[in-house]
Amino acid sequence: MATGWAQDGAVQEQIDDTIKDAVERARSKLPAGDSLSHCEECDAPIPEARRKAVPGVRLCIDCQTARDNEQHNASSYNRRGSKDSQLR
Template sequence: MATGWAGDGAVQDQIDATVKDAIKRVRSQLPSGAGRSHCEECEAPIPEARRKAVPGVRLCVTCQQAHDREQEAFAGYNRRGSKDSQLR
């Protein structure tokens, strides 16, 4: 079946590349090394249960949530562009 300029499986290749990029980005952000007993930003104590659950933890829950909200702005991008650009 003719698909224009895209080769067979091009859409799936784009999806796979997007997923791989997202996994790579998230893995690069995982904490490593020894965890901290107090938050890096606000110096609040980090509970023992959190330190055991998240190896290498550096932030308390409140600061981690704020950090996660900031990161959402850079969560991903659209490889395909807008529909209008494809129609021109």
């Protein structure tokens, strides 16, 4: 049952799109390729255990933590509050 101008299933479509976007964003952030022996930002050695645990690792733990915190603060996008999603 639709309410207002929304089509039947519009809420579920919005939820599905949000999940799909989150999965694609997470997959794009996965490291790929050979791991580096030294951090590409600060040149600190990357421990062998980390290189084995995270294939394709390019940053030391400190630099990776800083990057994750920056990306978390910048990626707070609320699809429900977007005018574009309300017009669909």
